[in-house]
Amino acid sequence: MSVLLIAEHNNKDLKPFTLNVISAASQMNNDVHVLLMGHNSDTVAKSISEVSGVKKVIQVDNPIYENYLAENYVPVILKNSENYSHIVSAANTFGKNLMPRVAANLDVSQVSDIIKVIEPDTFLRPIYAGNAFATVKSNDEIKCVTVRPTSFEPAPSTGGSAEIVKADAAEEFSLTKFIKKEEVKSDRPELGTARIVVSGGRGLQSGENFKLITAVADKLNAAIGASRAAVDAGYITNDHQVGQTGKVVVPDLYIAVGISGAIQHLAGMKESRVIVAINKDGEAPIFSIADYGLEADLFEALPQFLEELNKLNTIQK
């Protein structure tokens, strides 16, 4: 029995988190097959075939898969699901939208957002915004699993030489139509994979003041994050949100500025290797999980921080 993994891509590039999911899948069973649905997606198929650990690429190329809709992906997955012990995807908005629709069709109780593979049928997953960890065992014949990508190392993108097999499209689902996607373009590292994240909260007081965060992030080549409070207040767009309902990040360094540390925010960043908190409220909960806490007014501390960083000869990229 093998693992069927659903690739996330934009017809040109494979989304990097797919590599992390390939690692997790290899721990369930080392015969990992990747299903790619797209349009004019040959370069993606080729790059998947080169990933270490991938044994087979199943490519379905058709205009109806140019944009991702779960309603169109699922019939293809079902058609190809025979002989697999596991169906796996990332626990991001792509996989969260997709996998339950697969599981319900197969009458399988899905295991969401795993952070560890204990046995091929037994997994560790956070519940209650990461305030408890549950060890769960799936007894369904096929296991439908979504994987928290940041909990697994990415599989090396080279070293593999899987065969690419073409497969047929399924019937189009005509009741849902893709209209548009507004992607936020940025030269910065992506929030989910950045080595350093600098995040701002309500303490910033305005969107304009986020330029203080931006300046530090530029200097450190960091991604910019935000608390839900800052996003809700309109200081910054939602794709920056870190937390239970936003993105989960695990950088080497997480700098929380003007963020009090609500449970739902901590759920998205508390596994970071080193956490820095800058907040003028010494009682803020963020200090209870920070490795280094600085009780200070961020409007004074951030410019000083930038100045001190400028004094350093080298900054790791």
Next chain:
Amino acid sequence: MKILVAVKRVIDYNVQIRVKEDNSGVVTENVKMSTNPPDDNAIEEAVKIKESGKAKEIVAVTIGEDKAQETVRKALAVGADRGIHVKVDGLVEPLAVSKILKNIVEKEKPDLVFMGKQAIDDDCNQTGQMLSALLKWPQATFASKIEVKEKTLEVTREVDEGLETIEVNVPAIITCDLRLNEPRYASLPNIMKAKKKPLELINATDLGIDTKPRIEQIKVEEPPKRKAGIKVANVAELVNKLKNEAKVI
């Protein structure tokens, strides 16, 4: 149009979660319970659509033990017209929940089904998608903006890369993001009025749906604790620690 809204009773989001000593789950006795936060957004959106004249009736449904009724009453207090409580004891997985909801949908024949995108207890994020699979309906998950048109909805979805817009034909399932709207509070007169609104009780066992959990919960533990950090006196010390002690910059 008729809208069915599914709501779940969960531990209040402000409560500090405690794991049971025997590792069988988390402590729920004598703990404040509330409506799952994004389910409040689901009710609010349904009420707004009704207020705009585009919907005639809102039915709120919950699945759970006796006390889950409070969650339906709250939905009635903010504007739902009728309530349904499907009584089940113990843990019910999203797959079983979606089978029960399918049964209710077939009886009630709503045009739209709204619910929160995720429950903050099990953090599964499955029920809406599973229900739409079972009904073969369109799904618009993680909705942050909804525009009701003639026979369709235009829905803006919160996705990792930014925002995505899709159009779904009615009937459809919508799962709601916290950013969809600002849920209103129930006024005292409306809370009193809600007590008189009809609430139907159904026993899950009478529906002939197997609600036994499929997934074995082997144990629930506290997550590993972070070791306590230190407070630094000033920015220079912070940068020095990051450079020379943590070696991250």
